[in-house]
Amino acid sequence: MNDKQRVIGVIGGTGWLGAAIVNGILQSHDFANTRLIVSYRTHAPRETSAQVSVTQDNQYLVEQSDMVILSVRPQDWPAINIDLKGKLVISVMAGITAAQISEGAHTSKVIRSLPNAAASINESYTPWFASQACSTDDLSIIPTLFNTFGTEDQCEIEDDIDYLTAISGAGPAYPALLAQALEESALTHGLPRHIARHAANAVIRGSGGLLEDLNSYPEQLVNVFENYGGTTAAGLISMRQAGFIKAVDQGVNAAYQRAKTLGR
Numbered sequence: 726m727n728d729k730q731r732v733i734g735v736i737g738g739t740g741w742l743g744a745a746i747v748n749g750i751l752q753s754h755d756f757a758n759t760r761l762i763v764s765y766r767t768h769a770p771r772e773t774s775a776q777v778s779v780t781q782d783n784q785y786l787v788e789q790s791d792m793v794i795l796s797v798r799p800q801d802w803p804a805i806n807i808d809l810k811g812k813l814v815i816s817v818m819a820g821i822t823a824a825q826i827s828e829g830a831h832t833s834k835v836i837r838s839l840p841n842a843a844a845s846i847n848e849s850y851t852p853w854f855a856s857q858a859c860s861t862d863d864l865s866i867i868p869t870l871f872n873t874f875g876t877e878d879q880c881e882i883e884d885d886i887d888y889l890t891a892i893s894g895a896g897p898a899y900p901a902l903l904a905q906a907l908e909e910s911a912l913t914h915g916l917p918r919h920i921a922r923h924a925a926n927a928v929i930r931g932s933g934g935l936l937e938d939l940n941s942y943p944e945q946l947v948n949v950f951e952n953y954g955g956t957t958a959a960g961l962i963s964m965r966q967a968g969f970i971k972a973v974d975q976g977v978n979a980a981y982q983r984a985k986t987l988g989r
């Protein structure tokens with residue numbers, strides 16, 4: 726299918742993640758000729774585009790689309806009453822399995838993916854799993870699609886999507902928690918709030934940039950500072966002793982268990 730012929734439907738496309746995905750597609754040259762049809766539940770989107778039409782009728786959206794992106798909350802999934810009649814569906818819903826989507830939406834061609842909130846700045850990391858019925862042609866568009874709002878990896882094991890829900894899906898919140906902890910520590914020390922916040926946010930942004938720029942492994946960056954033997958090493962040793970690594974592992978496992986039980 727060439728881009729001229731393609732119509733992508735986005736159910737829940739006015740939500741947090743759905744809108745980010747729509748914006749990513751609209752900004753991409755690869756989808757310049759693709760039309761989008763977006764469904765909403767209560768509030769019609771204020772901004773419109775010639776490339777996008779809107780509807781409240783999800784089955785109408787399905788009929789008009791070549792493929793459908795499902796971006797409603799897991800708890801709203803059971804009420805989505807659609808018959809895809811074998812069309813390709815791409816879910817971004819946490820915790821809802823490919824088998825559940827296949828059964829509920831009447832198609833065996835399911836891509837189960839898990840972007841993250843950084844999709845809104847085209848910096849999502851999106852792992853995805855494809856059901857066996859997806860053809861090579863179906864799969865060929867998926868990396869291009871997810872690259873419109875970040876980067877992606879195909880996973881061979883579906884459970885890895887649940888685990889990555891906890892790692893990278895929830896992930897943007899973890900450095901935010903670290904930034905909050907840094908800010909609170911600085912406030913406790915008596916620093917002005919604007920300085921504390923600016924410093925904490927700049928640290929998270931700078932560290933991300935260093936990891937990306939050096940293309941380094943996180944442990945390399947940590948080791949460099951540990952071997953330096955200065956103030957940073959003192960901070961890192963104390964954080965490790967206080968259980969930082971264990972706290973992160975426990976947090977990830979709690980999110981993983983939540984992902985495993987969300988739709989079941």
Ligand SMILES: NC(=O)C1=CN([C@@H]2O[C@H](COP(=O)(O)OP(=O)(O)OC[C@H]3O[C@@H](n4cnc5c(N)ncnc54)[C@H](O)[C@@H]3O)[C@@H](O)[C@H]2O)C=CC1
Pocket residue numbers: 736737738739740741742743764765766767783796797798799801804805817818819839840841842894
């Ligand atoms: N927000 C995030 O950071 C991430 C979200 N996800 C997944 O993305 C999905 C969407 O999440 P958010 O965008 O955060 O939620 P959201 O609540 O912002 O968006 C969901 C949208 O679906 C709409 N909706 C609900 N029922 C509908 C229906 N019957 N027809 C049409 N639209 C309907 C809602 O009105 C809402 O606009 C969830 O399943 C979540 O697990 C996955 C990774 C990250």
Ligand SMILES: O=C(O)[C@@H]1CCC=N1
Pocket residue numbers: 819841890894895
């Ligand atoms: O917190 C959540 O359930 C959603 C899915 C992954 C990130 N946000």
